[in-house]
Amino acid sequence: MTDEPVVTVTIKDVARLAGVSPASVSRALADPRQVRPGTRERVHRAAAALGYHPNQAARALTTGRTRTIGLVVPDITNPIFSTIFQAVQGRARQSGYSVLLVDTGEDPATEVDLVRTLARQVDGFLLCSPRAAQEDLDPFLRATAVVTINHRGRRVPCVTSDNTDGARQAAEHLLALGHRRLAYVAGPAASSDNRERLRGLRTAVAAAGAELTDFTAVSPTYDGGTAAADLVLATSATAVIAFNDVIALGLLNRFTARGIGVPQQISLVGFDDIPFAAMTNPPLTSVAVAKQQIGRTAVDFLLDLLDGRQRSGGSRLMLPTHLIVRGSTGAAPATFAD
Amino acid sequence: MTDEPVVTVTIKDVARLAGVSPASVSRALADPRQVRPGTRERVHRAAAALGYHPNQAARALTTGRTRTIGLVVPDITNPIFSTIFQAVQGRARQSGYSVLLVDTGEDPATEVDLVRTLARQVDGFLLCSPRAAQEDLDPFLRATAVVTINHRGRRVPCVTSDNTDGARQAAEHLLALGHRRLAYVAGPAASSDNRERLRGLRTAVAAAGAELTDFTAVSPTYDGGTAAADLVLATSATAVIAFNDVIALGLLNRFTARGIGVPQQISLVGFDDIPFAAMTNPPLTSVAVAKQQIGRTAVDFLLDLLDGRQRSGGSRLMLPTHLIVRGSTGAAPATFAD
DNA sequence: CCGATGTTTGGAACCGATTTCAGTTGCGTT
DNA sequence: AACGCAACTGAAATCGGTTCCAAACATCGG
Structure with missing residues (x-):
């Protein structure tokens, strides 16, 4: 008009x-x-x-609120993070917040650097699977609200997945299929997800008197997975659990290229249950995490923090995980004695 | 200290x-x-x-520059867009800009809505594969700088891929393999990428005197692909080109589930060459686009616009595409006469 | 009808930077 | 030593809102 x-x-x-x-x-x-x-x-x-x-800038100047939240992820091309982004954006928008996405490229130094420079531009951060050490981030976070995702910090609100239990489910599934020698292709050492997954595996494997070898992937990416594949094959493991699905896809690809049958010769389990996990051949068995709910809840926690609301039960939530069995896991191959 | x-x-x-x-x-x-x-x-x-x-808000108030650019994409879980995001963020950061990511969920109305509300908070937009009609967006963009990606607008700077040529390469590859009946699973009607790809196919197929049927996928997603698969099978096409790799993966999955051999019974080509394309079984033949360069150049164009710089040759760039042949395409099956 | 009370309203201060404008300083000339 | 010019600096205005404060107004009870 x-x-x-x-x-x-x-x-x-x-x-x-x-x-x-x-x-x-x-x-x-x-x-x-x-x-x-x-x-x-x-x-x-x-x-x-x-x-x-x-004018948001003018409003921000007086109110001290930018109505923007920063979502920091290691690698947005990993579907787990892009899915979380969507959930975060959806919930943030409902409350009139925009999302500044920050991709750290899996690099702890970049992470610290970006958090520092952006700390003044956002009302708070959602730190998703931080790779940097807590103490490197701490100074900047003192002045900014923070909720961590996939990371249990000391006194920071956080929303996590029950990794230990997820790992247990994966291990028990494999043990039930007769596997006795398992391998874990680990993710970043700084990732608490990684530590918890490893711990869950260790416990379950030890309880069954089976064996677990672990390697650290060069990076939690597809290429990291392909590179780790040969290391895994050099062991006598009949089943591999990968830190995440992206690594698992890399492993799967290299196994297939080497003519190793999955799951005939080796079984494979990933973590996260990204959409692509169901599309591979064979489709990937994976431990699903509640991506949508993680994103939504993290925003809720952050807004509570910003508005000075208190949560009964505290702002800490651990969501259940569950194993989704697909075609990449099967009975352990018959071995020549053991 | x-x-x-x-x-x-x-x-x-x-x-x-x-x-x-x-x-x-x-x-x-x-x-x-x-x-x-x-x-x-x-x-x-x-x-x-x-x-x-x-304080960025204070600075923005006087200078009128927020040092933030908005990247609008239809679906960040599609690797083509997350990869572009990374390129955009990288280049933006070099110039001290942050990136506000906006996921429209493939919905034109949401796209218009988000662009409207965010127009005042960013210095400019990078509209990536816009699904909304040009005229719906125009009013808001009059006051904000815009560069479109994967979309040729009238008087807006843009960076695109040579879709027509990519489609031609795909078609000629298939024709050379002896296919005479091709099918195209199209993407969103509003997408100029889609129109150009279809045009490229039509030209090449017509020149060879072959046949092309086309369908529109319900959505340019994995599920859209699986849903379209049966429609494709109902034709007698021996080769399918999908609007993008994500659709192609959906097709592949359904074909495999139906026991249709790829490429023995049907050949399959995607677009974009997302990383996952190489991981499937068989790996997907795809038309690669220069994702990194698209993102970088778009930022350059936008910053030029913001700083009032003129580009010799204008701010319009079309980048070459090239077909990457993998395992999902093969010789046309021998048919009972024709 | 008046004072007390409560509701609306406008003026002005303020948020934290940038930028204009005018005044000060420093330096080279003559 | 005085002058002019350039370089540097600080005071103050400004950006566009929000919010405190006090004034204006309306409403009510006595």
């Missing part, structure tokens, strides 16, 4: 058109109960007519 | 410590040539000691 403004329309323009002061415009828009119905009406009409949208 | 500030440190704090005015601090930090070496030195020392980082 009216022409869209080419120049920016400010609160003063609205005030002038509505015949009130800027203060009243601000009030009418922020909390309608503070002004008389008639005034409110005129202000809203004027704002709509001019297509007024408050 | 010094304690990190718990309260925010402003330009005044630095000024006081350095014994100069806030104005000089601003100058010393923004453009060192404007102040005397001695002053500059004291200011820098003071800023470092206090761990001063300028």
Whole structure:
């Protein structure tokens, strides 16, 4: 109807058109109960007519809130993180927040650097699977609200998955299939997910009197997986658990290329249950985590923190995991004695 | 060394410590040539000691620049877009810009809505594979700088891929393998990529006197692909080209589930060459696009626009594509006459 | 009808930077 | 030593909102 403004329309323009002061415009828009119905009406009409949208920078300056949250992930091309991003964005938007996505490229130094420079631009951070040491991040986080995802920090709200139990499920599944020698292709040492997964495996494997070897992948990526494949094959393991699905896909690809049958000769389990896990041949058995809920809850925790709300039970949540059995796991091959 | 500030440190704090005015601090930090070496030195020392980082909101208010760019994508879980994000973030960071990522969920209405509400918070947008109609977006973009990716707009800078040629390469590859009946599983109608790919196919197929059927996938996703698979099988096509790799993976999965041999019974080609394309069984033949360069160039174009620079040759770039032949394409099956 | 109370409202201060403008300083000339 | 010019610096205005404060107004009870 009216022409869209080419120049920016400010609160003063609205005030002038509505015949009130800027203060009243601000009030009418922020909390309608503070002004008389008639005034409110005129202000809203004027704002709509001019297509007024408050300047976020100006608002941020007085309120100290940017209405932006930073989501820090190691690698957005890993579907686990892009899925979490979607959940985070969805929930954030409901509360009028935007999401500044930060990809650290799996590099702890970059992570620290980016967090430092962005700390003033966001109201809070969602640190997803941080790779940097807690103490390197701490200084910058003192002034900024933080919720960690996939990482149990000391006094920081966090939402995590029950990795230990997920690992247990994976191990017991394999043990039940007759596997006695398992291998774990680990992820980043700084990842608490990784430590917990390893711990879960160790416990279950030890309880069954079986054997577990572990390697650390050069990186938690597809290439890291292909590179680790030969190391795994050099052991006599009949089943491999990978730190995540992306590594598992790398392993699978190299195994197939080497003519090693999966699961005939070696069984394979991943973590995260990314969509692609179901698309491979054979489809990948994987430990599913509640990606959507992780993202949503993390935002809720962060907003609680920002608004000074307290959670009964504290802002710490551990979500259950569950094993999804697909075609990449099968009975242990018959071996020549043992 | 010094304690990190718990309260925010402003330009005044630095000024006081350095014994100069806030104005000089601003100058010393923004453009060192404007102040005397001695002053500059004291200011820098003071800023470092206090761990001063300028408040972006305050800066944005005066300068009118937020130093943030918005990257709008249909679906960040599609690796093509997450890879582009990484390239964009990398280049943006070099110039001191942050990236606000916006996932529209493939929905044109959401896209328009998000662009509208965020237009004031970013210096410019990178519209990646927009699904909304140009005229719906236009009003908001009049006031904001825009570069489109994978979309040729009328008077908007853009960086695209040579889809027509990529499609031609794919078609000719298949024709050379003896296929005479091809099918195209299309993407969103609003996508100019889609239109160009279809056009490229039509031209090449027509020139060879072969046949092309096309369907539109319900959505350019894995599920869209699996759903389209049966439609494709209902035709007598011996080769399928999918709008993108994600659809192709869905097709592949359903074909395999139906016991249809790829490429023995049907050949399959995707677009984008996402990393997962190489991991499937058989690995997917795909038309590669220059994801990294697309992202980088788009940022360059946008920054040029923001800084009022002119590009010789205009800010329009079309990058070459090339077919990567893998295992999902093979000779057309021998048919009972034809 | 008046004072007390409560609700609306506008003026002005403020958030933390940048930038204009004018004043000060330093330096090279003559 | 005085002058002019350039380089440097600080005070103050400004960006566009929010919010405190006090004034204006309306409402109510006595």
